[in-house]
Amino acid sequence: MRVLGIETSCDETGIGLVDSSAGVVAEALFSQVGIHRPHGGVVPELAARDHVRKLLPLLRETLGAREMDEVDAVAYTAGPGLIGALLTGAVFGHSLAWALGKPAIGVHHLEAHLLAVMLQGAPPPPYLALLVSGGHTQLVAAHDIGHYELLGDTLDDAVGEAFDKVARMLGLGYPGGPEIQRLARRGRARRFEFPQPMARRPGLDFSFSGLKTRALQTLRHCGDDDDRCHADIALAFEMAAVGSLTERCRRALGQSGCKRLVAAGGVAANARLRRELAKLGGDGVEVIYPEMKLCADNGVMIANAGLLRLQAGQTPDPLPQVRARWPLTELQPPRAA
Amino acid sequence: MFPVTATVLAIDTATEACSAALHCGGTVRRRFEIAPRRHNTLIFEMCESLFEETGAGLGDLDAIVFGRGPGAFTGVRIAASFAQGVGYARGLPVVPVSDLRAVAQAAMERHNAASALVAMDARMGEVYYGCFRRGEDGLAAPAGDEGVAPPEQVPVAAGFRGICAGSAWRVHRDALNKALGNALEKAQAMAPGTTPERALEGAPGTMPERALEGVPGGAARICDEDLLPDAAVMLQLALPVIIAGDANAIVEAANALPIYLRSPV
Numbered sequence: 001m002r003v004l005g006i007e008t009s010c011d012e013t014g015i016g017l018v019d020s021s022a023g024v025v026a027e028a029l030f031s032q033v034g035i036h037r038p039h040g041g042v043v044p045e046l047a048a049r050d051h052v053r054k055l056l057p058l059l060r061e062t063l064g065a066r067e068m069d070e071v072d073a074v075a076y077t078a079g080p081g082l083i084g085a086l087l088t089g090a091v092f093g094h095s096l097a098w099a100l101g102k103p104a105i106g107v108h109h110l111e112a113h114l115l116a117v118m119l120q121g122a123p124p125p126p127y128l129a130l131l132v133s134g135g136h137t138q139l140v141a142a143h144d145i146g147h148y149e150l151l152g153d154t155l156d157d158a159v160g161e162a163f164d165k166v167a168r169m170l171g172l173g174y175p176g177g178p179e180i181q182r183l184a185r186r187g188r189a190r191r192f193e194f195p196q197p198m199a200r201r202p203g204l205d206f207s208f209s210g211l212k213t214r215a216l217q218t219l220r221h222c223g224d225d226d227d228r229c230h231a232d233i234a235l236a237f238e239m240a241a242v243g244s245l246t247e248r249c250r251r252a253l254g255q256s257g258c259k260r261l262v263a264a265g266g267v268a269a270n271a272r273l274r275r276e277l278a279k280l281g282g283d284g285v286e287v288i289y290p291e292m293k294l295c296a297d298n299g300v301m302i303a304n305a306g307l308l309r310l311q312a313g314q315t316p317d318p319l320p321q322v323r324a325r326w327p328l329t330e331l332q333p334p335r336a337a
Numbered sequence: 338m339f340p341v342t343a344t345v346l347a348i349d350t351a352t353e354a355c356s357a358a359l360h361c362g363g364t365v366r367r368r369f370e371i372a373p374r375r376h377n378t379l380i381f382e383m384c385e386s387l388f389e390e391t392g393a394g395l396g397d398l399d400a401i402v403f404g405r406g407p408g409a410f411t412g413v414r415i416a417a418s419f420a421q422g423v424g425y426a427r428g429l430p431v432v433p434v435s436d437l438r439a440v441a442q443a444a445m446e447r448h449n450a451a452s453a454l455v456a457m458d459a460r461m462g463e464v465y466y467g468c469f470r471r472g473e474d475g476l477a478a479p480a481g482d483e484g485v486a487p488p489e490q491v492p493v494a495a496g497f498r499g500i501c502a503g504s505a506w507r508v509h510r511d512a513l514n515k516a517l518g519n520a521l522e523k524a525q526a527m528a529p530g531t532t533p534e535r536a537l538e539g540a541p542g543t544m545p546e547r548a549l550e551g552v553p554g555g556a557a558r559i560c561d562e563d564l565l566p567d568a569a570v571m572l573q574l575a576l577p578v579i580i581a582g583d584a585n586a587i588v589e590a591a592n593a594l595p596i597y598l599r600s601p602v
Contacts, residue, residue, distance in 0.1 A: 045410060045602065046601050046602065048410070048411070048414060049410075049597070049601055052414050052418060052421075052594065052595060053594065055418070055421065056591040057591060059425070083411070084410065084411045084414065087377055087415060088414050088418050089418075090377065091377050091415050091418040092418040092419075092422045093422070094422070095381075095421075095422025095426070096423075098381060098395075098422075098423070099423040100426050319377075319381055319382070320377055320381070321377075322377065
């Protein structure tokens with residue numbers, strides 16, 4: 001079975017073609033980062049306008065010399081995400097499938113992230129998953145496909161959002177993650193030490209707004225053009241944020257007795273996070289992260305999630321419904337209607 | 338070039354109305370519903386029901402017509418995404434039709450008029466506007482550029498004579514009337530105690546415009562605020578270009594794009 005995947009939940013237009021035996025067949029991605037950068041964050045209307053321009057050119061690029069006939073089903077992101085952006089991809093994807101009399105299926109964006117590591121040969125759940133992006137910071141017990149338990153969530157900002165905001169304070173570009181990572185490499189450890197958020201609180205929740213405030217307060221002690229000082233702040237922030245994520249994962253592994261940890265989402269591309277999470281491995285614990293290109297939003301992971309559900313016998317969606325808000329825990333295992 | 342018997346599907350989702358129409362076997366079947374926020378699903382249901390009624394299928398289609406805007410941004414994108422998906426999957430030519438022009442066509446037919454000023458509510462204190470004149474073929478043709486502006490700033494050609502239509506006349510009637518040089522009031526004054534529409538009744542056979550000749554500063558004697566874009570009207574506007582194979586009006590699926598008129602930020 002060969003499934004076309006379409007991702008338009010935020011600021012990436014992604015198309016992917018995944019085959020049940022051959023894996024990833026082809027993919028194309030357009031990142032709108034350059035469009036949103038002048039605004040310091042994603043502008044929903046700009047995002048939707050660009051999706052509708054890029055979907056068909058990217059589909060053509062993905063298919064190359066292949067025909068739509070080779071596609072057995074179409075999967076599209078049905079939520080959560082920006083409503084206007086979601087609708088564009090969902091209606092486009094559904095109409096492609098509908099016009100050819102093929103099954104269409106709406107996919108949960110976060111489930112697609114959680115299952116993306118299966119594209120690189122990782123076995124299916126159960127595993128613990130750390131979902132980290134500009135919109136989410138969650139620790140999830142993935143018991144099975146469609147059966148997720150939320151163990152921890154952020155009480156305020158998503159970690160990616162905190163990276164963006166601190167980057168802006170430091171006069172860095174958008175998105176903030178890669179920028180902070182770059183600047184932090186020149187930072188001096190221990191010049192500033194930011195306390196790890198929620199370190200003394202039990203449980204598995206996260207908080208990043210205090211850390212953000214701490215960065216701002218520290219910044220006031222720097223001179224205007226004090227590059228060294230900025231780098232030191234970037235490093236202190238990155239260490240505390242990553243430390244908090246890693247510490248919660250350590251706790252969750254201990255509490256659940258689960259032996260596999262999967263990182264997913266855009267922030268899973270952060271080098272320090274990958275390094276620190278790797279240290280949790282050993283003693284029978286396996287830590288898995290997606291390849292770099294699978295961390296960011298993409299069409300391949302949507303195709304993969306759709307393929308897994310259709311193969312498990314899920315009934316296709318008769319209409320393209322989308323949901324801006326859609327808790328992962330509301331998902332059901334694949335089933336026939 | 339397509340035969341007159343071409344099978345053509347038209348859809349529009351640009352306003353609170355959602356509509357679909359199918360030209361098949363020389364006749365047009367239509368679906369129309371006021372359905373805010375349900376366009377993404379309803380449009381598929383409407384098309385399915387048209388196919389069911391006619392026995393036609395997606396494989397029979399010769400072309401797709403869609404309302405390219407202006408209108409609600411999300412709604413216009415739903416129509417464009419639909420036209421792109423179906424157009425690409427089936428390799429069909431696509432005809433984008435202006436939503437303002439569709440309202441103009443419907444208004445001119447309903448009131449037997451030769452020109453129309455269409456203004457649709459664009460929210461945020463603005464309106465989408467466009468002026469249209471009825472051609473020899475009976476179809477509305479643009480008489481100037483479409484645009485978006487506060488109602489009192491809608492540019493109206495001096496001596497405009499015709500009818501007014503569109504949802505903005507409900508919301509911004511006074512301001513639009515001012516932009517027209519109070520033409521609505523003048524029209525009303527001609528027939529005291531009656532509405533402008535009534536004023537025209539009882540004058541069978543006369544062109545409505547004629548009835549208003551002599552009104553200084555131009556005149557708009559009818560204000561039809563209830564008309565919304567309708568896929569069946571778009572079908573009517575697009576069929577001649579499809580049958581003639583007019584390369585200027587037909588695009589490939591990748592160019593089935595919305596016209597927003599208003600900038601995004």
